[in-house]
Amino acid sequence: MKRASFNQLGLPVWLLLPQLVIIGVFFYWPAAFALRSSFYLEDPFGFGSTFVGLDNYNGLLASAQYVKVAVFTLGFTFLVTFFSLSIALVLAVKADKVIRGTRTYRTLLMWVYAVAPPVAGFLGVMVFYQGNGPMTEFLAWFGYEFRLGVNYYDTAAAMVAVATWNHIPVNFIFFLSGLQSIPQSVKEAAMIDNRSGTGRFWDITFPLLAPTAFFLLIINITYALFDTFGMIDALVKGEPGNNPMTLVYKVYVDGFRGNDLGGSSAQSVILMVLVLVLTVFQFRVMDRRIHYT
Amino acid sequence: MLKKNLVAAATLVMGLSVSSAALAETQITWWHAMGGALGEAVNALAEDFNASQSDYKITPVFKGTYEETLTAGIAAFRAGEQPNVMQVFDAGAATVIGAKGATIPVQDLLAENGIDFNIEDYIPGVRYFYADAEGKMIGMPFNSSTPIMYYNIEALEKAGVTPPKTWEEFESVTAPALKAAGYIPLAQSHLPWIFTENFFSRHNLPFATNENGYGDGETKILVNSPEIKSHFTALKKWKDEGLFEWYGAGWNDNQKPFEEGKVAIWLGSSGSFGGLQKTATMPFSADLLPYWEAVTKEPTQTFIGGAALFAMSGKSPEENKATAEFFRFLASPEVQVKWHKDTGYVPITNASYELATSQGYYTEKPAAEVGVLQLLLPAGDNTKGYRMGFYVQIRDVMNREYGRILTGEASVDDAFATIEKEANELLARFSKTQG
Structure with missing residues (x-):
């Protein structure tokens, strides 16, 4: 095989330049600027x-409030990731077995993906509205007074519910395609060895889904950490309060x-350091533990 | 051929006349945070100014909430793209006034452009909020409001009570009667503004050292005081007894139950009057903010909230002249009265207040006068306002801790100690940004 190569450095640099400029201007420059700003206390107008x-x-590490926010973020990320992955997996496994009306069923499960997080937040405000939201009234039947924006844990529950709901479709799509890529022959062979559906799922299907699941785990963690901003802003109506x-x-x-x-x-x-750690972890685990077939 | 030439000539002439008109006209921009009905009133104001003369043209641009407008203005200033006029709200005043050189003090701007200015023309409660330590007016008070007490007339009649003058009266007479009549007696829409900043002003108590922060030098907040702590202790007690309800930190969530007739007394902004007239489902009126007789026998005035207009620096003399002319237009009694009637914000000058009075506006709508009357109450050493940096975050801290008090997550003592600690840390940090 003939290898193409460049004789001089000029042309490849020229060809790479657009990419390098984009990365430099939109990623490294702002990151460097943020790093520099973090060592200063600066007048917003830029005078002093x-x-x-x-x-x-x-100051941040000593602030009880910052620690509280960090702990909430961890809990929130764990709950959103756990619920959206597990619910999506159940739905995908069930959808994989549906024989009639497959398309309709799947489309119904996927449309939520089209809802942007801030819109999801507004829907959440409506559903959990103080006094007369449908969920609020439903919970009131059980004697629970749900108060969005007043009670810390009620608001937290609404955030987890909306974020989970909004992210199930993505997980569902990936899990479903992961399930469908498992060869029929493997499934049939397993069928002979083990009659129990649950047993087959945990012994054969789940390990074969592991690469998808791991990829989704990382996607879900970044989603819960970073992409839920618009939803949270809508739910607290721009006034963080308590x-x-x-x-x-x-x-x-x-x-x-x-x-x-x-x-x-x-x-x-x-947060940048956190993302860095997450990325390193992702690559390490992907290289060593997960085997893509 | 001839026809074609004629058309071309006509087009050319028209083009010339349009461009010469545009040349003679100085264009200025105004970034504001007034949405909805208030935004329409702002646009009407700008149109009136543009129609009133042919030399200047102002274009108002809506930039979102108060916080968003300030942030957009700061970003634009750093990029050299700032508007001529920027609306900055009360809590952002320290940020914009602290950045000396970002704005041209309104008093200087008017003087440089030959427009008479006398700070005594302004209503006392309005005068010094946006002024510097020497009493020079930096920002032009624009939409000025003050917290007042609105009440549901039917509810009070049903309960057989009159609007409470003091919190003692509310606690012992008004609230129990309103509760018995089937109402939630009290709600309010802004704990830091109404029950903190103006609580200190109404009772003439110092809110911060260093003349409430107006002086030069280090400022410490005095929020952790026994008077306000007993007020919040009472609030929590009232909430537990069903005499007060809190619907979260959002303004509208607390206003809505009053409009629906569930809450009998609501503390809001005098600037809410215009909107309430459209949304309230029942007859309502307003009165002065109650005070604690146990704290003072001589209650003082409150100060203004809302926002002011700042002339941004770095503009050409022609554009500054246009801005000055716009400010002159804005302060004129006719314009002030129209704005006052359209929105419910208080008139900012004595002349405009007199004009509204002489037109019989307050005989027709007594509730519209309450805000002005409250600003005209006797002044005290601690009633001109406050000037504290990073105040938006200090308010966020207050909202957070007040929420914790009212939901039972924190005790009054702990919450106020936290507010004091975090606010003083923020103030110390802010003073370093000015270095």
Whole structure:
């Protein structure tokens, strides 16, 4: 086989330049800027600034409130990931077995994917509305007074419910295609060995789904951490008050509402590190543990 | 051929006349945060200004909430694309006034352009909120409101009570009677504004050191005071007894039950009057904000909330002249009275208040006068307002802790200690941003 190669450095650099410029301008430059800002306390209009070293970081770690937000974010991410993955898996396994009306059934399960997170948030506000939302009235039958925006845990529950609901379709699509790519011969062979459907699922189907599941796990964690911002803003109506919030929403609250550039830059640097760790973890595990067939 | 030439010539002439008109006209932009019905009133105001003369043209642009407008203005300023006029709300005042050089003080702007200005022309409660330590007006008060007490007339009649003057009266007479009549006696829409900032002003208590933050130097918040703590202790007690209800930190969530007639007394903004006239399902009126007789026998005025207009720096003298002319137009009694009637915001000058009075507006709608009357109450050492940096976040801290008090997650003592600690940390951080 003949290998194409370039004689000079000029042409390949030219060809790569658009990509490099895009990465540089839209990713590295803002990241470097955030890193720099995180060491300063700066007047938002840009007139004055003081170098404060690691004060912004130390302040965050010492703040009980920041720790509380971080703990909520972890819990929120765990619950959303767990529920949206497990519910989607059940739906996909069932949908895989449907013989009649397959398309209609699947489309019905997928349409929610088209709902943008802020819209999902508004739907959540309507469903859980204080006093007369359908879910609020439903819970009232059981004697529970659900109060969105007033009670911390009620608002948290609404956030988890809306985020889960909004993300089930993506997981469903991937799980379904994962199930359908399992060869028929494998399933038939398993059928001979084991009569129990549950047993076959855990011994054969689930391990074969592992690559899909792991990929989805990472996708779901990033979704819960970062993409739920619009939904949370809609649910708390822009007034955080005593409501729960995620780390990303706190960056917005301090940076964009409060004009604290240094503090919110430090928070976003922490998030960048988190993403870095997550990415390294993803590649490591993918290389070693998960075998794609 | 001739016809074609004529058409071309006519087009050319028309084009010339249009462009010469555009050349003579100085264009300025105004970023504001007034949505809905208020946005329409703002557009009408701009159209009236443009129609009133032919030299200047102002274009209002809606930029979202108060916070979003301020952030958009800051980002634009850093990029050199700032508007001529920017609306900044009360809690953002320290940020914009602290950034010396970002704006041209309104007093200087008017003087430079030969427009008479006398701060004494402005209503006392309005005068100094957007002024610097020396009393120079920096921002032009625009939509000025103050927290007042609205009440459902039917509810009070049914319960056989009159609007309470003091919180003692509310607690012992008004609230139990309203509850017995089947109403939720009280709700309010903004705990930091109504029950904190204006609580200190109404009772003439210091809210922060350093003249409530107006002076130069370090400022510490004095929010952790026994008077306000006993107020919140009472609020929590009232909530537990069904005499007060809290629907979260959102403004409208608390206003709605009043409009629907479930809540009998609602504390809101004098600027809510215009909207309430359209949305309330029952007859309502308004009165002065109650006070605690145990704290003071001589209650003082509240100060303004709402927002002010700031002239951004870095613009050409012609454009600054246009901005100054617009401010002159805005402060004129006729314009103020129209704005006051359309929206419910208070008139900002004595002359405009007198004009509204002489037109008999307050005989027709007494509730519309309450805000002005409250701003005209005797002043005290602590009633001109407050000036604290990172105040938007300080308010967020208050909202969070107040929510915890009312839902029983935190005790009054703990919550106020937390507010004091976090607010002072924010103030110390803010002073470093100015360095």
